[in-house]
Amino acid sequence: MRPGGARSARDAVTQLTADAEPAGRRSRLAGVRSRRRAPDELDEERLLRLVAKGDRGAFDELYRRTSPWLAVRLRRRCADEQIVAEVMQETYLAVWRAAGAFAGSAVGGTAVGWLWTIAARRLIDAFRRRAHHAEPPVAAAERAVVPAAEEEALAKAVGGDVGDALRQLAPELRQVLQAMVLDGLSVRETAVLLRLPEGTVKTRARRARIAMREALA
Secondary structure, eight states: OOTTGGGHHHHHHHHHHHTTSOHHHHHHHHHHHHTSOOGGGSOHHHHHHHHHTTOHHHHHHHHHHHHHHHHHHHHTTOOOHHHHHHHHHHHHHHHHHHGGGOOGGGGTOOHHHHHHHHHHHHHHHHHHHTTTSSSOOOOOOOOOSOOOHHHHHHHHHSOHHHHHHHHTSOHHHHHHHIIIIISOOOHHHHHHHHTOOHHHHHHHHHHHHHHHHHHHO
């Protein structure tokens, strides 16, 4: 991401709220913050709860923790830095505006997983907006096999035998299963995200589920 782009999402939220929030509410929030735990002591789910109440300090901490990981994950799917910057900004604006919609651990969700689902759908939207251009967005080049940010997130999100079986899948099968099962994307959305024919997505999803059943038998 360009030097200025890394801050654009957070700055956009700051600008969005600075003019709209009454001075009295800002002072009340400041008083509440002074009596509670600092944002850097809270987990991501609790930060999202505070963001839903309009807490910019919690938003800044959530952004600080998650934006490097999110940028890496987006770049693994798109090498166009302009698109990545746009998706980052749109994602964090959506987080600010819709944090109250996060259902949380009560339904088996995680804050990081919820954030990635927003980003993935924004990336899909960006691809679709540029679908009629002469030059499609540049696909991310294959990286060397190193522990990726998304693999670390996967390790936290899925543990035990299921997590082990998932991580042992061939990369092309795992990325389809991650998109459809962990990220909650449809076949069509997965096809757009991974730039694959829908038939290929369905075939890989079927192969991945068979491999998972065999590994867990």
